[in-house]
Amino acid sequence: MIIVGTFQPSIEIERALSEIEELGILPEEMMVLYMDEFPPKSNKKKDSADLHVSSFEIGIAFATGLAVIGASVGFKLVVGPIFSGILAAIIGFFSGYCLYYLFHRKKKNRMHPSMPEIIVLIQSSKEDAPTIKEILWRHKAQSIGMRKRM
Template structure:
């Protein structure tokens, strides 16, 4: 029988592994797999928009709106369009940079890596092993019967 547990990398994981080894689970029957989060991020990072691109996009929208309003105002459509473009660029660039930095900071705070533990055991031991994994704060635990 295979038992699979999913943890954050923490001291609880280390304690769970120590307790499992004390409870007659041999080290050869335990596999610990560290999940890699950076590979997927780096693969698609080039497709994420940059703050400059967002700034230019919002500047275009604001410039169109400013030029339209400028026909009514005394400054005219050209000056109003330029001022609106500058304001739009600043709003888009700074707003996107602020949001992107907040997301990055929140990811770094919870930045612990995920770990999957796979344990091969007999059916008699499986219930006790599952209890140990849950006791030491596993995110999820599953089991599969081997053929």
């Protein structure tokens, strides 16, 4: 039988594994898998920096376009082409930056707090399976599954 138990990180895992070892299950017949966070934390800062750089580039593009339009329209306005071009560039930059940032920011990819983060796989005989299952429940396993070996 292969028994699968899932846990939140705690000292209970160590206690459960030591009790299972006392039953006579060898450490080679047990496997502990840690669920990694995806994407890794090191990439989160890079993604955030890339978002701000891209937002800045889009803001500059909007500012350039609106500055040309503002300066062209400014020849017919009282304020003149220079002032209207600068004002249009400022408005264009902030509108382009904000629009790109709001539409392209990602929701935080956090694991749900109730999701198990550690998986314990135990290979045992059919006679030891109920005892191991009871030990895992006693040590606060989130879920337990059993499967026959193939």
